[in-house]
Amino acid sequence: MFVIREAIALSKIADRAEARPGDRINYTLAVENTGNAALSNLVLTDEELGFTVDILELEIGQTLLFTLSYIAPYEPGGTVVANTSVVSNAFVSAEASAAVVIAAVPGLALRKTASETAVAPGDVVTYTIVATNTGNVPLPDVAVSDPLLGIATPPAPLAIGESLTLTGTYTIPPGTPGGTIVGNTSTATSSLTPPAQSGASVIVTPAPVLNIAKTADRAIAAPGETIAYTIVVSNPTTGTVAGATVADDLLGFSETIASLPPAARRRSRPSVVPADAPAGSVISNVSTVSVPGALTFSAEASVTVAAAPALSVVKTPSVESAPAGSLVTYEVTLVNTGNTTLTNLVLTDSVLSATVVIQYLLPGESQSQLFSLKLPLGVEPGTTLTNTVTVQTDQLPPAQDSAGVVVLPPPDVEIVASPLPAYARPGQSVPVTIVVTNRSETTLTNLVVINELTGTNSVFPRLLPGGVITLERLVAIPPGTRAGTEFPSVATLETDQTPIQTAPILIIVLAVPALRLEKSVSTPQAIAGETIRFRILGENVGNTTLNGILTDPLLGITVGPGTMLYRGRVLISQPYAIPVETANGTIITNTVRAESVPPGIGTSASASVQVLRVLDVTKKADARDSYIGAVLRFSVHVANDSAFTATNAVLTDALPPSLAFVPGSLVVGGVPQPGRALSGGVPLGTIAPGQRVVVEFASRVLSIPRSDAAAGDAASGTLFNQAVVTFGVRSPSGRAITTRAVSNRAQVTITEEEE
Incomplete structure (x- = not known):
C-alpha cells in the first residue's frame, strides 16, 4: 500500500556571522521537497527582506535555491539581527531563521563653527563646538579641549548618537589690523577612537559706513x-x-x-x-x-x-450626465476673495427650493453647501437640466452661478465568461476570460466582479460608456482529476446603477488514459533448475477507466479482456522454474504486454535473469554397438566449472529394463565401491569450484530395447541412458536450494548376437 506523504524542508544561511552597519548580508534559502509526492502552489516569503515568490511546482526530492541581500542596519554593536523565512501551501509549511551580529564600530566626530566670518576689532566671536558619537557603541571617556577658548572638559561617557555641545567666546583685540585671520582648533579624544579635530577662522575687517x-x-x-x-x-x-x-x-x-x-x-x-x-x-x-x-x-x-470686498460663487454637480430618476448632488462653494468681512449672505436656488443664510464670511474663508435633486422621470434623453444659485450680501451686488446635467438613457451592462464550456486535461491551467461591457451612455461606478473558481474579486471605481473591462485568469486543474469532472461556477457583477448580473463558467476535464506497467524478477542471477518469481504490476495512472488485455507468454498468463477502474491496480506474482538444461550465461528475458480494447494504447515491461550452471554432467559408453549378453561400461563425468560449491551431490542413473547393473563394478573418483549398488543413488558429497568427479560402472545387456515397432528393425533397437546429479547450492540471491544437473543421453545400438 502506497501512502502519500507530503513534506517540505527549508534552510536559511547567512554568508557571515557578523556585519558592520551598512554591510551587505547575503542569505541563501534552500526549499526541498522531502516527501514522496510533488508539491504545488507554494509561497516563499520573508517579510524582513521584503521577498515573496510563488513556486508553482516542486518535484519529489527537488531543491530550489534563492539568494537574497539585506543591508545591515545601523544598530548598537552586539545587536542580533534575526529574520525568518516561511514556505507553505494549503497542506505543508516550514520556516527557517538566520541571525547576524552587528559588529561594534566606534566613531567620534567634531565640528566647530564661529558666529561670524568677518569682524571688526573689539567684536566678540562666539564659537560652538559639537562632539558627536557617530559609531554604534557607547564611548566611555570623551574629552574636548580648546586652548584659545580655555575649554578642557573631563572625560565623560557619550551614548550612541549623542552629542556634546560646548560654546566659548573670544574678543578680537583692539587695534588688530584689517585682513588679520584669527583661527583656532578644538580637539576631541576617546580611548576607543583616534583624536578628532575641527577648526574655525574669522577675518578682521575695517568698518565702513553707508x-x-x-x-x-x-x-x-x-x-x-x-x-x-x-x-x-x-x-x-x-x-x-x-x-x-x-x-x-x-x-x-x-x-x-x-x-x-x-x-x-x-x-x-x-x-x-x-x-x-x-x-x-x-x-x-x-x-x-x-x-x-x-x-x-x-x-x-x-x-x-484699502478695503476691497469680493465674492466667488461656484456651483458644481456631482455628475455631468445621469439617467432620469438618478439622484444628483450639487455643491455650492462660496469663497471670500476680498480683504474685508462679508455679512448677511443669503443663498437661494428656486429649482432646488433651497435658501441658506450665512451671518458672515471672513477674508479668505470658504463655505460649501450640498443640495440633492432627483432628476425627473420621463425627461427625454439628451435634455440638459440647468439651475442657478444666487447669493446676496450687504457689501456686494448679487452673484450667480449655474450648473447643468444632461439626461442619459437607462444604464445597461453585460458580463460574459468564455470559453463556455472550457476543456482541459489534469495538470493543465485553463485560461478563462471575463468581459464586462458598459452598453449604456451612463458611467457606471463601483463595479465589483467576483468569481470563486478563478479567484476573482476585483473592484473598479468606474466604467465609462462603451468601456470594456477584460479579466484574464488561469484555473489550474489538479493532477489526477477524473475524466468528466465538471467545475461549474458563476461570475457576478455588481454596480451602483444596475441589478446584479451573472455569467456561467464551466470547465470539463478530458480523458487522459495512461497505464504504468512494471515487471521485476526476484533475483538478477539464478542457478539452472532454480525456481524464481516474476512480479507484474499494472496501475491505472490516467484519469479514466481502462479496458484491455494483459499477456505474458513465458509465464502463460492472460488477463482479460477486462476493465481497470480509475486509479485501479493489478498485481501478479508468478513462479518460474528455470529448465535444468539451460546453458550457462543464458539471459532469459520475460516480457509482459498490455493492449487496450479496442486497440490504440499499448505498453510493455520486461525483466531479465542470467542463468548460471554449477555442474556439467557428461555420460559415455565404451561401445557404440553391443549385443545380448555383452557387458557395457559407462563413465559419468561431473565437472564444477562455476564459482559455486555443490553440496550433498547424489548421482542417480535409472537403467532401462534391457540393462542390469554388474555388482561390484562401481568406481567413484578412481576408488572402487564394492558392495554399493547403483540403485538408490551414488553419494558424491561436496564438489568444490574447479573440482571434477568421474563415476564408472558396468551393466549387462539383457535384451533388445523395444520402444516403438514402427521406429525400426523389430530384431534390433537403440539403447538410451541418462544420468542425473542432484545437489544443494546457495544461489546468487542467498537462498539455499536443491537442483539437478542432467547429462547427455548415451546411445548404444543392441543386436541379438555379436556381429
Missing part, C-alpha cells in the same frame, strides 16, 4: 494694486566702498554693488499688494545695505491696505 533711504509712491493701496518703491544708497565717506549688498526680502530683491564711490545709487522696484491683505493692515517693507565685516544699515517704507 546710508540707505526708502520711499513708496502712495500711502494707501488696494489688494492687487502695484506699489513702486524707490531705494537710495549713498556713501557719506570720502573713500570707495566695495562689495556692498542691497537686499529687500518682500520685493525679492538682492544686488551687490561692486564699487560705491562717494555718491548716491538709486534703484526703483515694484511690488503688488497681496490679494488676501486685510483691509486697514499696514505693509511695512524694510531694505538693507551691508558690507562684509561692517554693520548693516536699513530703511523702511509703509503702505496701508
Whole structure:
C-alpha cells in the first residue's frame, strides 16, 4: 500500500556571522521537497527582506535555491539581527531563521563653527563646538579641549548618537589690523577612537559706513494694486566702498554693488499688494545695505491696505450626465476673495427650493453647501437640466452661478465568461476570460466582479460608456482529476446603477488514459533448475477507466479482456522454474504486454535473469554397438566449472529394463565401491569450484530395447541412458536450494548376437 506523504524542508544561511552597519548580508534559502509526492502552489516569503515568490511546482526530492541581500542596519554593536523565512501551501509549511551580529564600530566626530566670518576689532566671536558619537557603541571617556577658548572638559561617557555641545567666546583685540585671520582648533579624544579635530577662522575687517533711504509712491493701496518703491544708497565717506549688498526680502530683491564711490545709487522696484491683505493692515517693507565685516544699515517704507470686498460663487454637480430618476448632488462653494468681512449672505436656488443664510464670511474663508435633486422621470434623453444659485450680501451686488446635467438613457451592462464550456486535461491551467461591457451612455461606478473558481474579486471605481473591462485568469486543474469532472461556477457583477448580473463558467476535464506497467524478477542471477518469481504490476495512472488485455507468454498468463477502474491496480506474482538444461550465461528475458480494447494504447515491461550452471554432467559408453549378453561400461563425468560449491551431490542413473547393473563394478573418483549398488543413488558429497568427479560402472545387456515397432528393425533397437546429479547450492540471491544437473543421453545400438 502506497501512502502519500507530503513534506517540505527549508534552510536559511547567512554568508557571515557578523556585519558592520551598512554591510551587505547575503542569505541563501534552500526549499526541498522531502516527501514522496510533488508539491504545488507554494509561497516563499520573508517579510524582513521584503521577498515573496510563488513556486508553482516542486518535484519529489527537488531543491530550489534563492539568494537574497539585506543591508545591515545601523544598530548598537552586539545587536542580533534575526529574520525568518516561511514556505507553505494549503497542506505543508516550514520556516527557517538566520541571525547576524552587528559588529561594534566606534566613531567620534567634531565640528566647530564661529558666529561670524568677518569682524571688526573689539567684536566678540562666539564659537560652538559639537562632539558627536557617530559609531554604534557607547564611548566611555570623551574629552574636548580648546586652548584659545580655555575649554578642557573631563572625560565623560557619550551614548550612541549623542552629542556634546560646548560654546566659548573670544574678543578680537583692539587695534588688530584689517585682513588679520584669527583661527583656532578644538580637539576631541576617546580611548576607543583616534583624536578628532575641527577648526574655525574669522577675518578682521575695517568698518565702513553707508546710508540707505526708502520711499513708496502712495500711502494707501488696494489688494492687487502695484506699489513702486524707490531705494537710495549713498556713501557719506570720502573713500570707495566695495562689495556692498542691497537686499529687500518682500520685493525679492538682492544686488551687490561692486564699487560705491562717494555718491548716491538709486534703484526703483515694484511690488503688488497681496490679494488676501486685510483691509486697514499696514505693509511695512524694510531694505538693507551691508558690507562684509561692517554693520548693516536699513530703511523702511509703509503702505496701508484699502478695503476691497469680493465674492466667488461656484456651483458644481456631482455628475455631468445621469439617467432620469438618478439622484444628483450639487455643491455650492462660496469663497471670500476680498480683504474685508462679508455679512448677511443669503443663498437661494428656486429649482432646488433651497435658501441658506450665512451671518458672515471672513477674508479668505470658504463655505460649501450640498443640495440633492432627483432628476425627473420621463425627461427625454439628451435634455440638459440647468439651475442657478444666487447669493446676496450687504457689501456686494448679487452673484450667480449655474450648473447643468444632461439626461442619459437607462444604464445597461453585460458580463460574459468564455470559453463556455472550457476543456482541459489534469495538470493543465485553463485560461478563462471575463468581459464586462458598459452598453449604456451612463458611467457606471463601483463595479465589483467576483468569481470563486478563478479567484476573482476585483473592484473598479468606474466604467465609462462603451468601456470594456477584460479579466484574464488561469484555473489550474489538479493532477489526477477524473475524466468528466465538471467545475461549474458563476461570475457576478455588481454596480451602483444596475441589478446584479451573472455569467456561467464551466470547465470539463478530458480523458487522459495512461497505464504504468512494471515487471521485476526476484533475483538478477539464478542457478539452472532454480525456481524464481516474476512480479507484474499494472496501475491505472490516467484519469479514466481502462479496458484491455494483459499477456505474458513465458509465464502463460492472460488477463482479460477486462476493465481497470480509475486509479485501479493489478498485481501478479508468478513462479518460474528455470529448465535444468539451460546453458550457462543464458539471459532469459520475460516480457509482459498490455493492449487496450479496442486497440490504440499499448505498453510493455520486461525483466531479465542470467542463468548460471554449477555442474556439467557428461555420460559415455565404451561401445557404440553391443549385443545380448555383452557387458557395457559407462563413465559419468561431473565437472564444477562455476564459482559455486555443490553440496550433498547424489548421482542417480535409472537403467532401462534391457540393462542390469554388474555388482561390484562401481568406481567413484578412481576408488572402487564394492558392495554399493547403483540403485538408490551414488553419494558424491561436496564438489568444490574447479573440482571434477568421474563415476564408472558396468551393466549387462539383457535384451533388445523395444520402444516403438514402427521406429525400426523389430530384431534390433537403440539403447538410451541418462544420468542425473542432484545437489544443494546457495544461489546468487542467498537462498539455499536443491537442483539437478542432467547429462547427455548415451546411445548404444543392441543386436541379438555379436556381429
